[in-house]
Amino acid sequence: xxxxxxxxxxxxxxxxxxxxxxxxxxxxxxxxxxxxxxxxxxxxxxxxxxxxxxxxxxxxxxxxxxxxxxxxxxxxxxxxxxxxxxxxxxxxxxxxxxxxxxxxxxxxxxxxxxxxxxxxxxxxxxxxxxxxxxxxxxxxxxxxxxxxxxxxxxxxxxxxxxxxxxxxxxxxxxxxxxxxxxxxxxxxxxxxxxxxxxxxxxxxxxxxxxxxxxxxxxxxxxxxxxxxxxxxxxxxxxxxxxxxxxxxxxxxxxxxxxxxxxxxxxxxxxxxxxxxxxxxxxxxxxxxxxxx
Numbered sequence: 369x370x371x372x373x374x375x376x377x378x379x380x381x382x383x384x385x386x387x388x389x390x391x392x393x394x395x396x397x398x399x400x401x402x403x404x405x406x407x408x409x410x411x412x413x414x415x416x417x418x419x420x421x422x423x424x425x426x427x428x429x430x431x432x433x434x435x436x437x438x439x440x441x442x443x444x445x446x447x448x449x450x451x452x453x454x455x456x457x458x459x460x461x462x463x464x465x466x467x468x469x470x471x472x473x474x475x476x477x478x479x480x481x482x483x484x485x486x487x488x489x490x491x492x493x494x495x496x497x498x499x500x501x502x503x504x505x506x507x508x509x510x511x512x513x514x515x516x517x518x519x520x521x522x523x524x525x526x527x528x529x530x531x532x533x534x535x536x537x538x539x540x541x542x543x544x545x546x547x548x549x550x551x552x553x554x555x556x557x558x559x560x561x562x563x564x565x566x567x568x569x570x571x572x573x574x575x576x577x578x579x580x581x582x583x584x585x586x587x588x589x590x591x592x593x594x595x596x597x598x599x600x601x602x603x604x605x606x607x608x609x610x611x612x613x614x615x616x617x618x619x620x621x622x623x624x625x626x627x628x629x630x631x632x633x634x635x636x637x638x639x640x641x642x643x644x645x646x647x648x649x650x651x652x653x654x655x656x657x658x659x660x
Contacts, residue, residue: 394609398597401537401610402446404620405464408500408554411440413466414473416491417449418593419458420602431461431593435477436489438469445477449596452484459602461593463491464501466554471495493590498554499565501536502628503594504572505584509543513582516545520611522579523547527615532575533631536620539610542601544584546594546610547576552622557590564625565590571632 406415415438418431434452437445453460467489474488489495508519520538527534536550549572555561569588576583595601597610612620629635 394607395598397612398608398610401539401597401612404612405501405537405548405550405610406439406442406466408551409439409466410469410554412438412469413497414438414469414471414489414495415442416463416467416489416495416591417596418461418463418491419452419456419486420461421456421458433486433489433491434460435487436467436471436473437477439466441477445479448477448479448484450598451480452478453599455480455484457600457602460596460599462596463496463591464503464548464594465496465557465590466498466500467495468497491591491593496557496590498556499561499590500551500554502549502551502565502569502572503592504547504569504576505541505587505592505594506545506547506576507582507584508545510582514580516540516543519545519581520613522581523613524615526575526579527613532572532579533623533628534615534621535613536622537610538613539595539597539608540606541595541608542604542606545581547572547581548610549628550620550622552624555625561625562590564629567634568625568628568632571634575632 409415414436416433417435417437419434420429420431422429423432435445435449449460452458471489475485476482477487478484506516506519508514509516514522517540523532523535523538526532533549535547537546537548539546539548549568555565566588573583573585573588595608597608599608600606601608614620623631626635
């Protein structure tokens with residue numbers, strides 16, 4: 369009885385969704401992506417949001433701090449983010465790694481009521497509490513490079529051919545694209561895990577480079593800003609869309625660090641003799657990849 373009833377309820381829910389959003393609409397896809405990408409964060413960890421605006425001090429335009437919202441408060445605050453975007457016409461960003469629960473914040477969360485005053489917090493790598501995802505920013509959609517749609521197709525071909533592990537999400541980020549590999553569980557930001565995460569990231573950069581996907585080797589810090597699902601990219605007037613990467617309709621993959629290292633050939637096969645301690649176990653990245 370129960371499963372029948374659950375099935376019926378699910379059918380109603382699905383029907384309601386398609387009425388509300390249209391079949392798997394962009395709004396729904398983006399909402400689901402936000403849910404899944406923050407799924408592994410702890411309730412008290414903070415999620416960094418930023419917006420593209422002029423820095424008063426430097427005059428530079430780029431993503432700057434806007435709000436650090438605990439995962440627990442995320443969904444009650446999110447409507448304010450969209451009101452902010454409407455009011456200010458600024459593209460919104462977030463970080464895909466959770467920040468420390470006791471992060472230093474100055475001011476309240478920005479709301480319509482307080483004039484959307486940005487909440488200051490240190491929006492940098494040192495604020496990252498744990499690794500939850502590995503994201504590569506692909507600078508496609510430029511002359512002589514594939515479009516973001518073609519980039520997703522090229523990634524699917526490469527996954528099919530066993531050349532790269534399947535990302536969990538890919539997104540149209542305006543002109544470019546993101547490829548995101550999600551970890552099954554967050555991994556604490558320790559020096560050992562930083563080395564492992566960085567090696568995985570550099571290997572994914574070099575593989576996507578080989579595939580002609582123009583990875584941005586300047587966007588490699590842990591506290592990397594990515595456009596929020598559903599935000600309007602003001603440079604192109606395109607809404608950012610995150611899509612679950614489902615080859616042959618299979619559920620999107622999530623990985624442990626071990627699984628990614630194995631898939632990327634970063635772990636030596638068990639029968640290989642131990643490497644002498646003075647030889648780096650991880651081959652240095654090609655020279656063309658600028659390290660931050």
